[in-house]
Amino acid sequence: xxxxxxxxxxxxxxxxxxxxxxxxxxxxxxxxxxxxxxxxxxxxxxxxxxxxxxxxxxxxxxxxxxxxxxxxxxxxxxxxxxxxxxxxxxxxxxxxxxxxxxxxxxxxxxxxxxxxxxxxxxxxxxxxxxxxxxxxxxxxxxxxxxxxxxxxxxxxxxxxxxxxxxxxxxxxxxxxxxxx
Numbered sequence: 519x520x521x522x523x524x525x526x527x528x529x530x531x532x533x534x535x536x537x538x539x540x541x542x543x544x545x546x547x548x549x550x551x552x553x554x555x556x557x558x559x560x561x562x563x564x565x566x567x568x569x570x571x572x573x574x575x576x577x578x579x580x581x582x583x584x585x586x587x588x589x590x591x592x593x594x595x596x597x598x599x600x601x602x603x604x605x606x607x608x609x610x611x612x613x614x615x616x617x618x619x620x621x622x623x624x625x626x627x628x629x630x631x632x633x634x635x636x637x638x639x640x641x642x643x644x645x646x647x648x649x650x651x652x653x654x655x656x657x658x659x660x661x662x663x664x665x666x667x668x669x670x671x672x673x674x675x676x677x678x679x680x681x682x683x684x685x686x687x688x689x690x691x692x693x694x695x696x697x698x
Contacts, residue, residue, distance in 0.1 A: 525634055530683070532642025534600060536675030540572050541603035541641065546674070549639075553632035558624035559617070565625055565669075568606040568660055575603065585655040601673035608662055609669040625669045632672070642677040645670045 519527075546569055558564060570578045579598045583591045598604070609625050612618045633643045650656050651668040662668060 522634075525637060527683075528680075529634055529637040530642075530681045531633075531644040532675065532677050532681070533644045533673070535677050535679055536600060536602055536642065537678055539602065539676040541674045541676070543569060543571055545639070545641065546603070546605060549632055549635045549641075552635055553628050556624055556627035556631050558627070559620040562610070562617075562621060562624070564610040564612075564621035565628060566608045566610075566666075568608065570604040570606070572602055575599070578604070581659055582650070582656065585650065585653055585659065600675075602675035605672040605674060606660060607669040607672060608660075608666050611665050611667050622669070629670070629672065636674070640676060642675050644673045646673055647671075 546567075550567065554563065554565070576599075579595055582598060583594045586594050607625060607629060609621055612621055629645055633645070636643045647670045651670060656662075657666075657668070660668070
């Protein structure tokens, strides 16, 4: 198995169990420098990023939980406080369906690149697309403009325990040959 195939198969989404180790801006920028080499039609580079480092996270979480109903705030405060840092991925939307789809495909490829590169450094990532990414109050908080969408929050943190692999459907069950 090649190194890249091994990394693809071993990478896991790290959703919890983060250790007390800072995720630095320099690390995130370094990972992004390579991750953005993802295929993207017309080199539109349909992304921008908002990094929430450890020293800003508490204030960010307090501002973010205010966008939730009062009965959800404690739960959301706990949820958003777990990762060491958060990277918000913002996508340029295009009114043309084909270009919108291409942009979202590019975002997915870039995020996968980021996750694989982070995994090589034992930095855990999980791509979150919870309902708050559609909330106009969250868009306002983050300065998301008209013509942009939040593609997701990437929760970042170093970890000690690797979650077990989850079974995949055999590829033969998802594969067909045209005309046969």
